[in-house]
Amino acid sequence: MEVKDQDLAKLVKTIAEKLIAETSEPAPAPKDEVTVLTEKAKKAQEIWHSQFNIAQKSAVIAKLRADLRPHVEELAEMAWKETKMGRLEDKIAKKIVAIEKTPGPEWFTTKATSGDNGLVLEELSPFGVIASICPSTNPVASIINNTICMISGGNAIVFAPHPGAVKCTQKAVEIVMKSLKESGAPDGLVSALQNVSLDAMNALMTHPNVNMISATGGPGVVKAALQSGKPAIGAGPGNPPVVVDETADLAKAAVDIIKGSSFDNNLQCIAEKEIIAVNCIADELKEHMLKNGAFEVKDPAKIEELLKLTLVKGKPNRDFVGRNAQVILEKIGYKVGANIRIILVETDEMHPFAQEEMLMPILPLIRAADFNEALAMAKRLEHGFRHSACIHSKNVDNMSRMAREMQTTMFVKNSASLASIGVGGDCPTAFTIATATGQGPTTPASFCRVRRCVLHGSFRII
Ligand code: NAD
Numbered sequence: 001m002e003v004k005d006q007d008l009a010k011l012v013k014t015i016a017e018k019l020i021a022e023t024s025e026p027a028p029a030p031k032d033e034v035t036v037l038t039e040k041a042k043k044a045q046e047i048w049h050s051q052f053n054i055a056q057k058s059a060v061i062a063k064l065r066a067d068l069r070p071h072v073e074e075l076a077e078m079a080w081k082e083t084k085m086g087r088l089e090d091k092i093a094k095k096i097v098a099i100e101k102t103p104g105p106e107w108f109t110t111k112a113t114s115g116d117n118g119l120v121l122e123e124l125s126p127f128g129v130i131a132s133i134c135p136s137t138n139p140v141a142s143i144i145n146n147t148i149c150m151i152s153g154g155n156a157i158v159f160a161p162h163p164g165a166v167k168c169t170q171k172a173v174e175i176v177m178k179s180l181k182e183s184g185a186p187d188g189l190v191s192a193l194q195n196v197s198l199d200a201m202n203a204l205m206t207h208p209n210v211n212m213i214s215a216t217g218g219p220g221v222v223k224a225a226l227q228s229g230k231p232a233i234g235a236g237p238g239n240p241p242v243v244v245d246e247t248a249d250l251a252k253a254a255v256d257i258i259k260g261s262s263f264d265n266n267l268q269c270i271a272e273k274e275i276i277a278v279n280c281i282a283d284e285l286k287e288h289m290l291k292n293g294a295f296e297v298k299d300p301a302k303i304e305e306l307l308k309l310t311l312v313k314g315k316p317n318r319d320f321v322g323r324n325a326q327v328i329l330e331k332i333g334y335k336v337g338a339n340i341r342i343i344l345v346e347t348d349e350m351h352p353f354a355q356e357e358m359l360m361p362i363l364p365l366i367r368a369a370d371f372n373e374a375l376a377m378a379k380r381l382e383h384g385f386r387h388s389a390c391i392h393s394k395n396v397d398n399m400s401r402m403a404r405e406m407q408t409t410m411f412v413k414n415s416a417s418l419a420s421i422g423v424g425g426d427c428p429t430a431f432t433i434a435t436a437t438g439q440g441p442t443t444p445a446s447f448c449r450v451r452r453c454v455l456h457g458s459f460r461i462i
Contacts, residue, residue: 038209040188041129045156047186060183061104067179074409075140078168084320098144101422101429107154108443119459124448126154130213131204134215137267139165142170145431149458159192160201182331216432234436238387239357241378242272245393253392254288260416262341265322270388270417274354275365278372293341325361387435
């Protein structure tokens, strides 16, 4: 039988098509955003860790700090407008300390031990890809602080923005990404989810490409991070008490307490949330506070009105979280000037204003008979969060005892709480304060693991 060229070609084509159909895989499903970002982050991290030495990493981070600086005002305004919380000038101050005082690659040291058998080196090494869950209270400052710390440690990051602060978070990450790209850092080293939901955050936390979780926020997110089964930084809530005893410089204590508790309208987790004053100096302390930006609500009916306004089903009313004292007071019928930064209310220990982390400029003052009672109250009101506490005192025994017994991560003596995050204090800045998991105010070392290298039989020089 004669086979025509045309028929032969047709036959070959049919067989080839059949073979391809039988052997090829079905078309892959489009990858979800979490997978795409974490895959890119994983590749970028390998390059960042293996191909960029300390000097190169330092240069990238120095440029990043410089590139962020001109955007501080713009980012602060975006965060302030989007979240409708806090104070613009304080949001600016937070970003400046995050840029200037977050430690970088210079933070690392090597631990070397030598003995008869040789040399042991211990160094810090990155975890890999970090899922960083951000709060609404410091959306941009957390991005800046976490980025510098985490990439200094050789890690890559995928940020999960807070649903109430998506635009400002994404803008901050965009600026970070642009700077890193210009420095030649690998693409995908830092990114943020565009589709923000609780499901996406949980998918990110449990994704196999993610090696560590950093969760900054309330109890829900810390619990979710700890349940993920991965190494986690849990930076949870606080309810910091400030104790004022009879030896304190009361004029200074009043100014410091107002400065710390009204900063960004009390959104800071470290901020003074209740004053416990020894009875014999409580009136004088109040007088100083009233002269320095506090307004006292004394009428019991008005206090009740304030409570109903600001607490819904026992939890702080989101409409008033981080709002100015002036705005809150106006709602209960008081017209005050913009110089008023704090609403002072005398309460007992069990009052919700003292018990709840209100995150608004309402500061309860509770009287204690003496320092012993004040300390006992402070411990109960801190609820075991081990977060932050302050004291104003000149009695060294009281200061030392409170520092020891509170067991808080941050403890400030004779200054505003802000000193502990580097605002008016000498310490480095941290906007992720690992309370629940114990790493403390985070630094580049918090996002690294310890590795030991043993060289047996040599390199001892004596
Ligand atoms: P939040 O708990 O509402 O949100 C934090 C983040 O966690 C958000 O991105 C949110 O979407 C996510 N989230 C919440 N529950 C989750 C869950 N179950 N699973 C997955 N993701 C979840 O916090 P906020 O209101 O934005 O911030 C205020 C709280 O954060 C306060 O309690 C404050 O004390 C605390 N905080 C702590 C620190 C610290 O360093 N320790 C710093 C800032 C804020």
